[in-house]
Amino acid sequence: MNTAGPMTPRPVVVRNIHIESDDVVTLDLATESEAWSFQPGQFNMLYAFGVGEVPVSMSGDPSQTDRLVHTIRSVGAVTEALCRTPLGGVVGLRGPFGTPWPMDTVRGRDLVVVAGGLGLAPLRPVLYDVLRYRSDYGRISLLAGARTPEDLLFKREVERWKQQAAIDVHLSVDRAPAGWNGQVGVVTSLLSSIDISAQTVAFVCGPEVMMRFTVRELQRRRVPAERIYLSMERNMKCAVGFCGHCQLGPSFVCKDGPIFRYEQLKSLFWLPEI
Amino acid sequence: MQGTKRQPDHILNVEGLAQLLRALRADAYRLVGPTVRDGAIVHAEIRGIDDLPAGWTETQEAGTYRLVPRGDGALFGFSTAAQSYKQVFFVPRLRLLKLRRKDSSFTVEHDAPVTSRLALIGARSCDLHAIEVQDRTLLTGPFADPDYAARRSDLFIVAVQCGQSGGTCFCASMGTGPRSTAGFDLALTELFEPHRFLVQVGTEAGERVLARLPRALATESERVAAEGVVEQTAQSMGRRMDTTGIKELLYRNLEHPRWDDVAERCLGCTNCTLACPTCFCSTVEDTGDLTGESAERWRRWDSCFTLDHSYLHGGSVRTSTRSRYRQWMTHKLASWIDQFGTSGCVGCGRCITWCPVGIDITEEVAAIRRADGACSGEGGAP
Structure with a gap:
C-alpha cells in the first residue's frame, strides 16, 4: 500500500x-x-x-x-x-x-447472462470478453430486462450482438409502448425460451428481488447452486474491508464479493433484512 | 512490544510504581491510564500515580455504573474502565484527506502521521485481547489502515492482573482473561499489607525498564498470593456465556423469536457498539466548502444499529430493530469467527453496563440456546 x-x-x-x-x-x-x-x-x-x-x-x-x-x-x-x-x-x-466473474469456469461451457436494469453494466465486460474469445465458449445467451424499452442499456450494441448472432439475445420490458416487438414481462420469464444444458453456467445481476426469482427459475431448470453466480449490492463506504457497512452474513461484499457463487449465499439469500 | 519471555517475578512498592511511570515518561512515552473523570473510571492521559483512581472501585450491572469508595488506597481496585483503548487507536473522528481544486483537477493532502509513543498503564486482559481483535480488521488486509497502524506502532504495555470481577464481566467464558498471559511488557498484580505490586516481565523492553527501578525478587509466597488474586477473580465472574458451538447456534437461529423479543426492548441507541472495544464500523463523510474550492474526507465511528448503516438507494436493507440487533450480535459472536478467525467478543461486559435498558448479550445467547431451533420468520429457501 x-x-x-x-x-x-x-x-x-x-x-x-x-x-x-x-x-x-x-x-x-x-x-x-x-x-x-x-x-x-x-x-x-x-x-x-x-x-x-x-x-x-x-x-x-x-x-x-x-x-x-x-x-x-x-x-x-x-x-x-x-x-x-x-x-x-x-x-x-x-x-x-472486488472479485470478478469467474471467466475461467465458463470456458468451454454454455453461459446464460441474466441482467435486470442497470445490472447489465457489470455484465457487459463479460460479453466483451466472450466475443473476443468467442470460440473458447459454448452457447452464450443474454437475457436482459428493463422497465421500458427506453431504459434498456447499450441499445445499439445489444442490437448489433443480436444481428451478429454470436450471442443469443432476448429482451423483455415491464411496460411497452406501441411498436415494441419484444417480450413484455419480468426478465425471468425469458428463461423458458432458452435451452439449458448440463454444462450451463449462469451470471446474474440486477435488483435482489429479480435475482431471487431468477435463481428460483434457474434451479427449476436444474442449474446447480455451484454454477450460478450473482453480483450483490450493499452499502459501501470504504471498499477495503474497514467500514463494515457491506456485510452480508460472514462476507464483506467489497472484498469477498461483489461476485458470489450462489452456493456461498444460499443460507442467507432468502432471508429478509439480512 | 514483542514475544513473551518468562523471567523471574519482581516486587515493586508504590514508590517503585511511581518511578516506573516517571521512567516511561523520561523515555518519551505518553501515559494512558485509568483516572476518575465525570463520575467514572476512564482511560485518559495521566502524568503519574497521583492521577490513578486511588481508593476507588465501581459497581457495574446491566444498565448501571456507579463509582464506589473502597476504603483503601488500591490503585487498580476496579474491574474495567468505562472505555476500552478503542478510542486511542481507532479514533472516533479522523480527517483522512484534504482536497483542493487545482486548474481543472484536484490535489490531495494528508495530515502528518501520528508519531507519539504510548504507554498503556493498567491494561486489562480483555482490553489487550480487544486490541488484537481490532488488529485483524485494520492491519491484516488486504489493506491496512495507516492511521491505526501509526497510533498502534510504538507501545509499552503495563498490564494489571484483575483483582476483582465486575458485575458484567465474562472474560473467563470468552477465554480472554482475567489473567494476562502475553501481549504485555510488564504485568502487575496489586498486593496489600504491605501495598506492593508483583511484576511479571513480558519482554526485553519491560526487563530493561524494570532494571532501572528499585525492586526485589518476588518470594514464593508472593507468587502464590498473586496467583490467588487472579484465580479468585476468575471464580467470581459477574456473567457467564456458554460459547459451545456458538457460531452454528446463531447461524441456525436467524429467525428465532428471541430477536423479536429483544427488538421490543432495544432502543437502537448505538451505545453497545460505541462502548464495545472491537466494534469497528465507521462511515466516510465527504464535505465541501462554500467556495467549492476545497473539500475534506473524514472517517467517524458508525453503528450497525442506525438505519443509514445499510442504506442503498431505494431504502435500507435492515429496516427493523430486530434485524439490526440480529446483525450486531450474530456478527459479534458468529460471523466474526468466519471473517477473522476469532470471536468479536472479549467478555468485557461494557455493552451490558452501558445499555440504557440493560440488554444483556449473555442472556440473549442463553435464551436462544434454551429454545434452539424455534422460528418466527418467514424466510427460508423455496
Whole structure:
C-alpha cells in the first residue's frame, strides 16, 4: 500500500460521455498515460469533488487499457454530480476492487447472462470478453430486462450482438409502448425460451428481488447452486474491508464479493433484512 | 512490544510504581491510564500515580455504573474502565484527506502521521485481547489502515492482573482473561499489607525498564498470593456465556423469536457498539466548502444499529430493530469467527453496563440456546 493510504482517490478525466437514457450515463475515465487493467465484475469508488463517493462497476471492455468505463444511474446527490460531470471534467477514482466473474469456469461451457436494469453494466465486460474469445465458449445467451424499452442499456450494441448472432439475445420490458416487438414481462420469464444444458453456467445481476426469482427459475431448470453466480449490492463506504457497512452474513461484499457463487449465499439469500 | 519471555517475578512498592511511570515518561512515552473523570473510571492521559483512581472501585450491572469508595488506597481496585483503548487507536473522528481544486483537477493532502509513543498503564486482559481483535480488521488486509497502524506502532504495555470481577464481566467464558498471559511488557498484580505490586516481565523492553527501578525478587509466597488474586477473580465472574458451538447456534437461529423479543426492548441507541472495544464500523463523510474550492474526507465511528448503516438507494436493507440487533450480535459472536478467525467478543461486559435498558448479550445467547431451533420468520429457501 502506498503512503497515501487506501482511502485516497486520484483524479481522472472524463474523456467521453454516452447518454444511455434519461437518468443513465456512461463515462469513459482516463489519465494521460496510465494503462489500466481490471477483470469483469470489479468496481471502483468514484468521487465527486466535495459531494461524496459511491461504488460503480466497470462496464467497459477489459482489453481496452487506456480508459475505465462506468455506467451510472442518477439516484442521489453523488451519482447526480457524477452524471453531470462535463467532458474534460475530473472525478476521483479508487480501485479496482472486488472479485470478478469467474471467466475461467465458463470456458468451454454454455453461459446464460441474466441482467435486470442497470445490472447489465457489470455484465457487459463479460460479453466483451466472450466475443473476443468467442470460440473458447459454448452457447452464450443474454437475457436482459428493463422497465421500458427506453431504459434498456447499450441499445445499439445489444442490437448489433443480436444481428451478429454470436450471442443469443432476448429482451423483455415491464411496460411497452406501441411498436415494441419484444417480450413484455419480468426478465425471468425469458428463461423458458432458452435451452439449458448440463454444462450451463449462469451470471446474474440486477435488483435482489429479480435475482431471487431468477435463481428460483434457474434451479427449476436444474442449474446447480455451484454454477450460478450473482453480483450483490450493499452499502459501501470504504471498499477495503474497514467500514463494515457491506456485510452480508460472514462476507464483506467489497472484498469477498461483489461476485458470489450462489452456493456461498444460499443460507442467507432468502432471508429478509439480512 | 514483542514475544513473551518468562523471567523471574519482581516486587515493586508504590514508590517503585511511581518511578516506573516517571521512567516511561523520561523515555518519551505518553501515559494512558485509568483516572476518575465525570463520575467514572476512564482511560485518559495521566502524568503519574497521583492521577490513578486511588481508593476507588465501581459497581457495574446491566444498565448501571456507579463509582464506589473502597476504603483503601488500591490503585487498580476496579474491574474495567468505562472505555476500552478503542478510542486511542481507532479514533472516533479522523480527517483522512484534504482536497483542493487545482486548474481543472484536484490535489490531495494528508495530515502528518501520528508519531507519539504510548504507554498503556493498567491494561486489562480483555482490553489487550480487544486490541488484537481490532488488529485483524485494520492491519491484516488486504489493506491496512495507516492511521491505526501509526497510533498502534510504538507501545509499552503495563498490564494489571484483575483483582476483582465486575458485575458484567465474562472474560473467563470468552477465554480472554482475567489473567494476562502475553501481549504485555510488564504485568502487575496489586498486593496489600504491605501495598506492593508483583511484576511479571513480558519482554526485553519491560526487563530493561524494570532494571532501572528499585525492586526485589518476588518470594514464593508472593507468587502464590498473586496467583490467588487472579484465580479468585476468575471464580467470581459477574456473567457467564456458554460459547459451545456458538457460531452454528446463531447461524441456525436467524429467525428465532428471541430477536423479536429483544427488538421490543432495544432502543437502537448505538451505545453497545460505541462502548464495545472491537466494534469497528465507521462511515466516510465527504464535505465541501462554500467556495467549492476545497473539500475534506473524514472517517467517524458508525453503528450497525442506525438505519443509514445499510442504506442503498431505494431504502435500507435492515429496516427493523430486530434485524439490526440480529446483525450486531450474530456478527459479534458468529460471523466474526468466519471473517477473522476469532470471536468479536472479549467478555468485557461494557455493552451490558452501558445499555440504557440493560440488554444483556449473555442472556440473549442463553435464551436462544434454551429454545434452539424455534422460528418466527418467514424466510427460508423455496
